[in-house]
Amino acid sequence: MQAWFHDVVNYLCDLLGADQRFTCRVTGEDSDMVRFNGGRIRQAGSVTQRELALQLIEGDRQVRGTLELTGDIAADRFPLRQLHDALSTLVREAPPDPHLCFPDAVSTTEDREDDRLPPTSAVLPLILAEQRDLQPVGIYMAGRIAEGVATSSGLRRWYETHTFDLDLSLCLGLGPRERDRSVKLTLGGTRWDPAEVERQLATAAAKAERLRADRVRVAPGAYRTYIAPSGWKMILRTLGWRGAFSHRAVANGTSPFAALHRGERLSTRVSISENHSLGWTAPFSPDGFRRRLELPLVEEGRVSSVCVAPRTALEYGVPHTGATAEENPGSIEVAAGDLPLAEIPERIGDGLYLDHLHYLNLSDRGTASVTGLTRFAAFRVRDGRIAEPLEIVRFDDSVLQLLGERLIGFTAERERLPEGRSYHRRALGGALLPGAIVEGLRIVS
Amino acid sequence: MSEGSTELLRDFSEADAWLARIAPPVDFCSLRLVESRTQAVATRRGVPLPSRIDIGCGAMVTVIDGGGVGYAATSDLSFPSLYQAARTALTWAERMRERAVIDFSSVDRPRRGGSYATTEEIPWEAWPLSEKLERLLETDALLGADPRVVDRRTRWEHRRTVTRLVTTDGISIDQTRVRVVPDMVVVASDHGETQQRSFGGRGSCRQGGLEMIEALGWSEAGERLRDEAVALLDAPLCPSGPTRLLIGPSQMILQIHESIGHPLELDRILGDERNFAGTSFVGPGDFGTLQYGSELLNVSFDPTLPEEFASYGFDDEGAPAERRLLIERGILRRGLGGGTSAARLARGGEGLPPAEVEAVACSRACHWNRPPIDRMANLNVEPGEDSLTDLLARAEDGIFVDVNSSWSIDDSRRNFQFGCEVGRRIEGGELKGWVRNPGYRGRSTDFWRSLIGVGDRSTFEVLGTPNCGKGEPNQMVEVGHASPVCLFDGIDVFGTGV
Numbered sequence: 001m002q003a004w005f006h007d008v009v010n011y012l013c014d015l016l017g018a019d020q021r022f023t024c025r026v027t028g029e030d031s032d033m034v035r036f037n038g039g040r041i042r043q044a045g046s047v048t049q050r051e052l053a054l055q056l057i058e059g060d061r062q063v064r065g066t067l068e069l070t071g072d073i074a075a076d077r078f079p080l081r082q083l084h085d086a087l088s089t090l091v092r093e094a095p096p097d098p099h100l101c102f103p104d105a106v107s108t109t110e111d112r113e114d115d116r117l118p119p120t121s122a123v124l125p126l127i128l129a130e131q132r133d134l135q136p137v138g139i140y141m142a143g144r145i146a147e148g149v150a151t152s153s154g155l156r157r158w159y160e161t162h163t164f165d166l167d168l169s170l171c172l173g174l175g176p177r178e179r180d181r182s183v184k185l186t187l188g189g190t191r192w193d194p195a196e197v198e199r200q201l202a203t204a205a206a207k208a209e210r211l212r213a214d215r216v217r218v219a220p221g222a223y224r225t226y227i228a229p230s231g232w233k234m235i236l237r238t239l240g241w242r243g244a245f246s247h248r249a250v251a252n253g254t255s256p257f258a259a260l261h262r263g264e265r266l267s268t269r270v271s272i273s274e275n276h277s278l279g280w281t282a283p284f285s286p287d288g289f290r291r292r293l294e295l296p297l298v299e300e301g302r303v304s305s306v307c308v309a310p311r312t313a314l315e316y317g318v319p320h321t322g323a324t325a326e327e328n329p330g331s332i333e334v335a336a337g338d339l340p341l342a343e344i345p346e347r348i349g350d351g352l353y354l355d356h357l358h359y360l361n362l363s364d365r366g367t368a369s370v371t372g373l374t375r376f377a378a379f380r381v382r383d384g385r386i387a388e389p390l391e392i393v394r395f396d397d398s399v400l401q402l403l404g405e406r407l408i409g410f411t412a413e414r415e416r417l418p419e420g421r422s423y424h425r426r427a428l429g430g431a432l433l434p435g436a437i438v439e440g441l442r443i444v445s
Numbered sequence: 446m447s448e449g450s451t452e453l454l455r456d457f458s459e460a461d462a463w464l465a466r467i468a469p470p471v472d473f474c475s476l477r478l479v480e481s482r483t484q485a486v487a488t489r490r491g492v493p494l495p496s497r498i499d500i501g502c503g504a505m506v507t508v509i510d511g512g513g514v515g516y517a518a519t520s521d522l523s524f525p526s527l528y529q530a531a532r533t534a535l536t537w538a539e540r541m542r543e544r545a546v547i548d549f550s551s552v553d554r555p556r557r558g559g560s561y562a563t564t565e566e567i568p569w570e571a572w573p574l575s576e577k578l579e580r581l582l583e584t585d586a587l588l589g590a591d592p593r594v595v596d597r598r599t600r601w602e603h604r605r606t607v608t609r610l611v612t613t614d615g616i617s618i619d620q621t622r623v624r625v626v627p628d629m630v631v632v633a634s635d636h637g638e639t640q641q642r643s644f645g646g647r648g649s650c651r652q653g654g655l656e657m658i659e660a661l662g663w664s665e666a667g668e669r670l671r672d673e674a675v676a677l678l679d680a681p682l683c684p685s686g687p688t689r690l691l692i693g694p695s696q697m698i699l700q701i702h703e704s705i706g707h708p709l710e711l712d713r714i715l716g717d718e719r720n721f722a723g724t725s726f727v728g729p730g731d732f733g734t735l736q737y738g739s740e741l742l743n744v745s746f747d748p749t750l751p752e753e754f755a756s757y758g759f760d761d762e763g764a765p766a767e768r769r770l771l772i773e774r775g776i777l778r779r780g781l782g783g784g785t786s787a788a789r790l791a792r793g794g795e796g797l798p799p800a801e802v803e804a805v806a807c808s809r810a811c812h813w814n815r816p817p818i819d820r821m822a823n824l825n826v827e828p829g830e831d832s833l834t835d836l837l838a839r840a841e842d843g844i845f846v847d848v849n850s851s852w853s854i855d856d857s858r859r860n861f862q863f864g865c866e867v868g869r870r871i872e873g874g875e876l877k878g879w880v881r882n883p884g885y886r887g888r889s890t891d892f893w894r895s896l897i898g899v900g901d902r903s904t905f906e907v908l909g910t911p912n913c914g915k916g917e918p919n920q921m922v923e924v925g926h927a928s929p930v931c932l933f934d935g936i937d938v939f940g941t942g943v
Binding site for chain 1: 493501516521533537544545573595634715720723724796797811856862917
């Protein structure tokens, strides 16, 4: 695929008119996708796709386009020329763009991870095996993902990896009593370790056994609560999507973390960073700008940096961090604390243990309040021990407070959680997060 | 290899012949081709953003054989690629047949071909880029004409999607859909308070050409949204407590989508989405018996309204689309699921008791690279008989809300909490002052059973959403919703923030 990438870039260079420049990003994927329900297969298939994203610049004007391609330069020349023609017409009609940005680096980089994954057919029996009468439900995706960025002035960056994503729930059943009862696990990476998968399945199955007991309903109120790493991933993703770490959102007052930029602070235990040095994503932005590999967002409770896209940098006159246009951090990392995972129920004493959260959204921007629900394994904790499973409850609470004065502590252990999304294409990235105990999580219904 | 020497399927009209050449000897094989062209213009804070042209093209080959089903999707439309895709799909079908959720070969398949095309009066190309940008910048200037406005965006998007489905059953379906998504957002901020107003929360979208932008009220919206955002800055917090809640169409579409649409999806009931989007509180035995809402509630699956966002002639498995009432006088009658899901339910799939649930044509895929799954298309609350004046009078004292700003609902679609951009007091049967940050909570069937007034056709608006996410692998599809203004009793309303 890398040779084809260079062919595409060279042909685009040939097509360029006077006073034209370009940046382009080529993405490709060859993935198997097997979706299963109750240990049986619902859909199974393969996806092969190649795509170009092109920023065409003429003088001080620019336009953008994307084009799905075949992966064979002989076949792709015609549609590439058509796209270039269409964008050339459009760019001549476009007004000057005062925030036009173009990566001026001229270098060649290559990051490549060899294929160490077993064939999908060899993986399925382990995934689909019944685990103590529990129904495996979810998806396994695996294959090559590649991404290249180039400019007409000589930049060439290539990133290629072979990864798998196993996103799976072990469910009790579909009857009225079992319908919402399951334990979820997500695994991903470049190495498939059957022993580790079996260990995680066994742990999840043991946890699922606890869900067979009668559920208890907890009344609205405030509860000391453990939220597992996957829950914090949802919380940080929701805040990030709504601009918590975005320079643009901070500048226009819409960031839910605006209060932190006015001088408020979180607990000194909180350190959050965007860390591309974890190696789960390409070390360059989709527009070819080199990313800040480690960007501290919150250090010991104080805001230290924000994600700045190159366009935002020009608009507001600040240095950029190589962030995407959304200014939403990827590969997010939260520093570990000192709570031993094994002691979590004891440290809670009386409260709640939440393995996952569901359907979060910002309920109030000013206080960074987030609402959402419990899902998958959620338990009442009594006398320092995991007790009954919970009926689904809704929380609505301020993250500024939960990670501020009400943070009791993060766990010493952290989990690597793969990004796992596959809208249009399989996403790379993930998060490295601890769990945490918070005081007085507000349950509202 | 010289340019053009690779034999490519560029002309979709040749798809029948190509299918005949690539199909292996199997129970069934289909070729679904998709070509999309999305164009967009946008501004932010008075500056045009780069205009866009996004072109997609690819194919999915599906094979059913010996009870198994497999697919292979590719953006390479050369003959060797499609030939190989058919073999890959067959390999998947063979590999999974012993572990398939149903004997796919035994499921009835659509047998009628045809075509569908959106009526587009003003094509995207009819207005040059300069004219489009001029109109967006006019709106942008209106949005920005107040010192408290700190951010503003405008955007028009035009999507043209051409699909062709051919199958070895001999059917051939051509569809061309054209959609527009006009959007504007204004953010005002003062004394530490920030408020946002948008053009229907991206819900103002239609099938059709540029004529739909004005039909959705674009020209009058800029000044109004700016003034509303500014007015909300100094509005009191929405009061809390149970009250009569009047909901405008732009919020009703979200309410319909989350608390009727998703729970009625048969694949959720069958548990396919247990690991991702969730399950449903609706069980197979609820069809024909469950009192979903009050007697005033009538909900249709209606892919036939020409201007509605998700209208079509056939779904992506070839089933002809027809209007069906899903909820009649409050009673649940039908679900949202294609033929495969209906067959699985009828046979007691996934350990559920067998249930006869009529299929509707809603097996849909977001693009060529994802297989069809059960999706909403156009899902509408049918208009009633009350004018807006009647509804306000019946509300007496309550709250009016519209345009979604925050949405959250549990995985079985029971427990919801929604926030809105727009809130106003209703006092003495009249709309009064603004209230900021309104929200409300409820449980789906309790909520719909508290429906006490349904607006007439004068309050009915045809809207939709361009982004409904679901499925593994993930898919984002366009969905249409239409609704009148509706009145509910005893709803738990609150204001968020301080």
